[in-house]
Structure formats: structure tokens, C-alpha cells
Amino acid sequence: MELLLQNLGHGFGVALTIDNLLFALLGCLIGTAIGVLPGIGPVATISLLLPITFGQPATTAIIMLAGIYYGAQYGGSTTAILLNLPGEVSSVVTTLEGYKMARNGRAGAALTIAALGSFFAGTVATILVAASGPLLTSIALSFGPADYFSLMLLGLIISAVLAQGSVLKSIGMVVFGVALGLVGTDVQTGQQRFTFGVPELSDGIGFVSIAMGMFGIAEIILNLERPEARSVLTQKVGSLFLTKEEFRRATPAVLRGTVVGSLLGILPGGGASLASFGSYMMERKVSRGRAQFGNGAIEGVAGPESANNAASQTSFIPLLTLGIPANAVMALMVGALIIQGIQPGPRMVEAQPDLFWGLIASMWIGNLMLLVINLPMIGMWVKLLQVPYKYLYPSILVFCAIGVYSLNNNVFDVYQTVIFGILGYIFSKLRMEPAPLLIGFVLGPMMEEHLRRAMLLSRGDATVFIERPISATMLGIGAVAILAMALPSLRKGKDKALAE
């Protein structure tokens, strides 16, 4: 406990430097902005801004990128409540009760409970990250190569199982991602694989190109194909204060949302959107105001909004302690760390205390900032929605273009992005999820290394994966997860929960 406080103190020392504070604020502002704007999400934004962060020290860069992710969760709720327009997938369920509350004249209360709930959940989740970090790290250090391989395999399986749509297709996308990760120089023999003699490919395919193409550019095209539906704010925001009755009803919902969100955030493939769905389902079943669901029940805002913010922070746990990204945003964080020369993994807490504790402290500071950014300044964010998409998309496009070029000062990266943009468009038309692909791409090379090492140590005996208890447990859970999805009733439940 004392050590934890000491470490947190160190973290606040790092996070409270002028530079880090400024970049945390910048991340939160950008995050809120893209949260408010439908049609651009955190994955596209983070990949867009990655090249810009290279000039900064690693800690500052990660602090800003993290701010974008949890800032987007705050921003997404604003438009969901006021305009019935979810800015992010994670705010879809907030529209159900939040917009009803706004129509009942309680928009201000809904916004307040969303912000306060998020802040509370963020605080709890931050403490959870801080406490579990060193603990999980010490466990992870006893992992052998076989255990690591099985852990990553489990992560890939669960991220595919929890993805939207067909599980088989999602696993297919994961494996395709792993295949894309194989391009480049083989680490052990130095042989060039699948590079077609292109020198730029010998370091592997640029993952910024993949992320930008599939999440940024493909998304622009899909938005252009949809007719623009922008409603204008007609409701008054009303008083921001909660009534006593509302406060009494919202408190248990916030607590439940925090727990559900924190747990679902840690799961691979989990993260903010899954958490808000999970919490909504729970509130509809157990909360005292469940009879009022559909007519603007405050529990339906308080729970999911707390949950998505908690999850966006606990999803850092597997990344910071095991080096395994839980979702597409975390996959980008892995990329950001690797480009900064830091190998994510259990040694990071020891080797990079500034980064680990600084990030945790900055998360809490960022949540505090977001409370201020969101509540009094809500009018400004809503104005942002009046920028028509036809002016927005060329701006996103040129920022993508300059960003991807400045990675290596090479036009090949620009053309590579075009290919992944077209591929991403085809995939989303065929309902093949790009998020599992990105996770597979990041984990693929690490899995190959651990597989080779494990098999070398076991002298080519594949039973090592079942003989080691940790590894066997992981594989067992993975098998159960796949089998569970084969059951029609469970699959239907998942589809219902994930249906937008």
C-alpha cells in the first residue's frame, strides 16, 4: 500500500509537468471533439495523430493518445443525449434513455450524471489499473514462451468471439491479420518474406497505413455513401443539477456500471462499447427504475456511461502488464510504443516507471479535465456538429495523407494506405470486421517468436502447450469460448447485445 502511494506520487510528479499536462489536455480536447462528431472514431484519430507524437517523449505521446480514447467516451454521450445521435459506438445505448430524458426536459441532468458517473468510474478504474499493474506483472514474469503463446492465442480468440457478426469470419480476419504481420524480414534468419523486392516492406507493412486505410479512409467513403442526417438542437439543456430522487436512483447504477465496465474492459476484444451494452442490459434487468425504461430512466444513462469510461481505462491493464492489446485502440498503442523503442510487456512497469505511473496519474487528471471541458462548455461542442461533413472529410483526408507520409518521409506509405483503404471498404461491405485484423497484425509477429522459442525448448514436442498448467488453462478457456459461441442460444444473445 505504501509502495503504491509512493509510486502514484511519482506518477503525479511525471503527469504534472507542464508538457504532460498540456498534452493530456490536448488529447482530452481532441477526444471530446471526435466523440461529439459522428463518423470519426478514436481508432482513426489515434492513427492519424501517431506520426505527430513521434517528436515527443514516449510518456507524453502515450498520455495524449490515451486522453483521446477516454475523452471520446465523454464526448460521445453529449450528442447521444441531446440529438439522439451517438458520436461513438459506445454511446449507442445512451441514446435510448438519454434522448428520452432530454425530451422530458431533463437533458441537463442526463449530461451531468453521464459526466459525474464517468468521472467516478474513471477514478475507480485508475486505482484498479494502478493496483493490478504490479501484481499482474509479477505473475506474468513467470510465464514461459509456451504460456505467452497460449495467452496471445486466447486474446485473439476472445477478441474474435466478442466482435460483431460471424465468429468464423472474425477469426478469419484475425488470421489474415497475423498473415499480414508476417511480411518483412524474418527475425531469426534474416530472410525477406513476402516483400516482392520492395525495400520499404522489409520492416513489415506499416501498421499506421493499415489502421488509417481501414478505419480512417474506408470510414470516410462509407459516410459519404450514407445521406447526411444532421438534426439541430431543439431541446433546451435545462438545469444541470440532479434532483434528490434522480441522485438516489443513479448512484447504484453508477456503481454497477463501474464494476461491469471495469471487468469487461480487461477482456480482450472488450473495451468501451461492449461495456456500455453490458451495463445497459444489466440495468434493464436489475435496477429499481426498470419499469421506467423506455421513458427516460436515469439508470439507463448513468450505468452505461460509467461503464464505457471504466472500460476504456481498464483495457490498458492487459497492455501495460502483459503487452497484449485488448482492442484496436490498444493495438495502436502497442504500435506507438514500439515506434518509440519500447517493447510492451511485463518488464515495462520496472523499466519504464515514468511511463507506467505517469500514464495512470494522467488518466485521473484527464478525467478531472474532462469534467470541466464537458459540463460548462457543452454549447461549444454542440456547435461543432454544425460543421457539415463535406468540409470535414477533406480535412481528415489531408491530415491522414501528411501524417502517413511523415512517418518515414516515403510516398510508398501513401500508396500502401490506398490499398488498405480499398480493402477496408470491401471488407466492411462484406461485414468482415477490421478490428480483429489489427489485433492479429500486432500480435502475429510476437506469437511467431514465442511459438518458435517454445518449440525449441520442448525439442519439437507440441504437447508442451498442454503440459504447462498456465498454458493449458488459457487454451481451455479459449476452447470453451469457441464452443460457447457454437451454441445457438448464446450466439443470439450476443447478436442482440451487439446489435446497434
Next chain:
Amino acid sequence: MKINTKDLLSGAILILLAVVGYWLNQEHALGNARRMGPGYMPMLTFWILGGLGLAVFLIALFSGPNPLDKWTKLEILAVPLAIAVFFITYFVFDALKLFTGNYYVLGSAMFVGCVVLAVAPGWRPLGLVHAGFALFGLMLEQFGLMLALVGCIVVASLADPDHRPKGVIGMIIFLCALCWWVFIKELDIRVPVWPQFL
């Protein structure tokens, strides 16, 4: 038997990727399970990918109906045409030794192919957004950042029929100024700002 066209195509794509990958992997030494060569993990990956693709394909034969959006005749025609134009441009430029170096051949072929795709109104967003992106790459190192931005924005703006010349010009001025401030003044990325031949 109701065919799920979307899944059927998804399965076919996965199988195709697996077969091409497996074929490309032939040149890499496999090694054995104890000492894996550079080709071992790719071999495993492509086997699994092919298997998954086949499973998706077979299930799709019965799990439909889930048809694709209807394509117009022009849209059907534009896809093979664009692919053909891409390859013809690539090989002609390559053979003529026009614009060698720095992937100009690849970029021009992509640009021309995407423009051809945009002939069909349904593919206009897809074609023109990517054409603008490729044009940015083509123009950047010779014409400089400012002109590359102009080219990219003009082409990409054509993708949305709501755009008016006045709005596009205003947007160009705004974005050029913004990009200059962010990328040149603040971040100081190394890229030519103005045309190189002046």
C-alpha cells in the same frame, strides 16, 4: 438452399488469400517443428486461413439469404475496367521507363485506376477519395506540399455532389494555412513546401 452471398464472397476472399500466400511461401525453408524455418509459421497461418475460408464458404451456402446491394450496369462495368486500366498503366509506364523511381509508376497507375472507377456514380466516393490520396503522393515531392494539398482536396471534393466551387476554394485556403501552421511551423516535418522546379 439459400445462399448468403456476402459470406460466400468473404469465404472466397479468405481462400484466395490463403492460396496465394501458400504459393508465395513455397520459396521459404520450412525447417521442422523443433527448429522452425522462415516458412513454418506462414505455412501454419495459411493452412488455418484456408480452412476458415472454406468453412465460411460452405456455411454460406445454407445460411442466406443475404444478398449484396444491387449494382447498376455501369458499376459492374467499371470494376474490371478500373483494374485493367491500373495494370495497363503500370506496365506501359514501366516499359517506357516513364517517371521511374520513387514509386511514380505505382502511384500513377493507382490514380488512373481510381479515376476510372469513379466513372460509375455509385463508386464515386470510393474512387475519388482514393484518387485524391494517391494524387497527394504523386505530387508531394516534386510540386511541394501546398500544391499537393490543392490537388488532393479538389479531387476528393468531387466525391460529394454538394460541394460548390466557392466552398472548395475557401476550404483549400483554410486547410493549406492550417497544415502549414501545424506541420511546417510547429512540427517541422521534412517535406518540400513549394514546387521544386521553380
